[in-house]
Amino acid sequence: MTQPLTSFWPIFAAKSDGHDVVSQKGRPLRNGPTAAQLDRTPNAHGQCDYYRLIAPDDPKHVDWRKKLGGMLLRELGGRAHQDKWQQTILWAFPENYRLYEHIKTKADGHAKTPKNLKNHSGGGHDRQDAYLYGYPQGPRKRYRSPADFFPHLLWLCTDEASDYQNCTCKMCSPVQLDVDKPAAPPEPAAAHRSPPVALPPPAVSPPAPAALHPTPLPPPRGSEQLADRRYGQPMCRTGEVVWFFRPKTSAWGLGLVLRRWLAKDAPPSKAYLVQPLSHPFDAAAPELVTADQHLKPWLAWSAPSCTYPYLQQHPQLTYEHVDWNALLSGRYGEGVPDVDASIMAAKAIDTTYTLFERIKAVPAPSGEDRHYNGIYLGAEKIWRGDPVRIRLGVTGTDLLVITDIVERITTNSTQPQPGAQPTPSSQIYMTGDIYSYSTLPAPDPTHLPTSPSATDPNIPIRMREDMAWRNRTLVPTTQTLAYWRLIATASRIEMPDIKGRWYETSLLFEESFLKAVKNKEGGNGIWMNARGDAGGVGKCVGSMCSERVAAFGNAVPKGTVLVDGLEPPTSAGARGPVSEMQGLDLSGAAAQEHFSIDDFMNVEHLDDGDGVDFGGHFEF
Incomplete structure (x- = not known):
């Protein structure tokens, strides 16, 4: 960053709540000018x-x-640093906060200065035609001056609890008793605060260690769960809905991962057997995918609209309620049934869940708590010990590391009719520790601050390895060191508040991350859909399926079987049983494949690894 030639003392904010994309009414919205x-x-x-x-x-x-910077030093440093109040500068706005200027010109191209507004380039009055965007409640909540933003900046630097009720800015506390009176810097303030900012000389210290202690990760209960905890292992899992590339037509389709394995090469290569999703009268053969880059999680992209105008005009119709016979016969006009069926099936599966591998059941008030090792949540398979994205918090970017998955069965003992059987009800929640993406100033790459989470064994190794990968770019480029900050332990999160699995930026969004850092847009990955977004239902419990394959209904052939584990399929001997690979289209596409889903969706970001169809989902 180019800094002014005048000598200034830099001061840093060690955390941020800024967000470049927010969710409003279940849809992503860019947090800035349209x-x-x-x-x-x-x-x-x-x-x-x-x-x-x-x-x-x-x-x-x-x-x-x-x-x-001057106001921050005055408030936190007191008169002991009065001689530097006018020579201190905030090194950078908190991450994801960006400053925009509103420009109006006359017909001759010259700038037009609004009445009672002095448009200045340096110094002058606080009120000016510049706006600071990034506040986590969206672009309408923008700061109009340094004086407006300062209370929020002070709160970011002093409130270790990150409780918005403690902030006195106009956004967090809209009711102001005296909006124009600047905050007075009481002299004792510096003696009673431990701000996570650096005071001159410009040597930056990390925040004081929090009193929180992370919860130990539950041990894996099998080799497959152990593999899924490791960095760089197969990204997609058996039983998940994925986007997969079909080489024969150079198209992307939607399918169910039937099995996956590691070929015994050196190093081992990854392979997936994927069953395309389709309508009940299609018998597409499973297809072989041999590279992670040819698979994308269902939530990484936004599904396109259906191709049949009839289905577009009746969005309330679900997969099970469509008359596929009539659609195939042309009664409802023209379209591509394979495409529409796969999209509608994936949306239906997105609102289902299936618990698996019960560990124990213990008595609970009016019922019992059943503990499970995993859950199929929508399109994804989630284990205990996995990091997941959660809806809670102002920014919606925090992660929960799951330590337990619980189904609470409650029996209603008050029955309207004598002799009636009690009616059980089920509530599913997850417990674990919550982590937030945070940064520390790192102006000297040779003397990095100590990250609290760099070697913590209770943070999943996938999160640690991915953050180490990010920091290899962030430190030299932005002079910041990112880390996962523990903000809450043993937290209970209801199932509807789980967005979905967390994926490594280094494996899924590499090009997008590098581009964002280059453009000074932050380093916390790319926005992804959440469970329920595709069908517009948002937060939901959804419907329970006792078996995973049951969630797919008629979208997959009858008799479809999931094969757990990472062992490769066996070859058939001369007198042995029919090969496990019989009927598999090794070319990567079904023999009767005839459509390209790329004709109906925006896939411009496939090459750079972006995780969202920006063209169809953002409100600019």
Whole structure:
């Protein structure tokens, strides 16, 4: 980052709640000016009205950070550092906070200054035509001046509990008793706070260790679960819905992972047997996928609309309620039944769940608690010990590391009719520790701050390895060190608040991550769909299926079987049984394949690993 030539003392904020994408009404929304607001095209009269991103070395950007740095040092350092109040600068806005300027021009192209507004490039008044975006409640919650943002910045630097009720900014506390009176810096404040910021000289120390102690990870109960905990193992799992590449048509389709294995090469190669999803009258053969890059999780992309206008006009129809015979006969117009069936089937499966591998059952009030080692949640298979994305929190980017999966069975003893049997009800929740993505300033790559989570054995190795990979780019490029910060232990999260599995940025979103860091957009991965988003239902419990294959109904052939484990299929001997691979289309596409789903969805981001169809889902 280019800094002003004048000598300034840098000061750092050690955490951020900023978010570049927020969820509103179950849909992602870019947390900044819209595409229309960023458009600099003049109108019919030659006038322009647009927003521009202010670069870090722009005088206005520097001016904001000088004011914030001075106020922060004055509040936290007191008069002991009074001589540096005017020479301190906030090194960077908290992550995912970005400054934009509203530009209006006359027909001759010259900037038009609004009334009672001094448009300045450095110094001057706090009120100006610049806006700081990033507040986690969306783009309408933006800060108009350094004075507006300072209470929130101070809260970020001092409140270790991250309790928004303790923040006095206009966004967190809309009711202000005296909105124009600047916060007075009481002298004893510095003596009673332990702020996670660096005071001059510019030597940055990490936050004081939290009093929280992570919960030990539950031991894996089998070799497959152990493999899924390791970094770099097969990304997709048996029983999951995935997008898979079909070489014969150069298309992506939706399918069920029937089995997976590691070929005994050196190093071992990965292979998957995938059953395409389709309508009840299709008998597509399973297909072989031999590379992780040819598979994507269901939640990584947003499904396109159906091809039949009839289905588009009746979005309430589910897979089981479609008259597929009539659709195939052409009664409802033209379309591609294979595509629409796979999309509708995947949406239906997204709202199901199946518990598996019960560990124990213990008495509970009015019933019992049944503990399980795993759950098929929507399209995904989740083990105890897995990190999952959760809906809770303001930003919605925190992770839960699951230590237990519990089904609470409660029996209603009050029955309306004598002699009636008690009616049991089921409630599923997960317990575990919650982690938040955090950063520490690392201005000197040769003397890095100590990350609290770098070697913690109670943080899944996948999370640690992925963060080490990210830091190899973040430290030299952004002078920050990222880590997973433990913010809550033994937390109970209800099943509807689970978004889905967490995936390594280094394995699924590498190109997107590098691009985001280059563009100074943060380093916490790419937005992904959550369970329930595809069908527009949002948070939901969904329907329980006693067996995983039952969730797929008629979308897969009758007799479909899932094969657990990582052992490769066996070859048939001369007099042995029929080969396990009989009927498999080794070319990667079914013999009667005739459509390309790419014709109906945006897959421009396939090559760079992006995890979302930005063109169809963001509101710009």
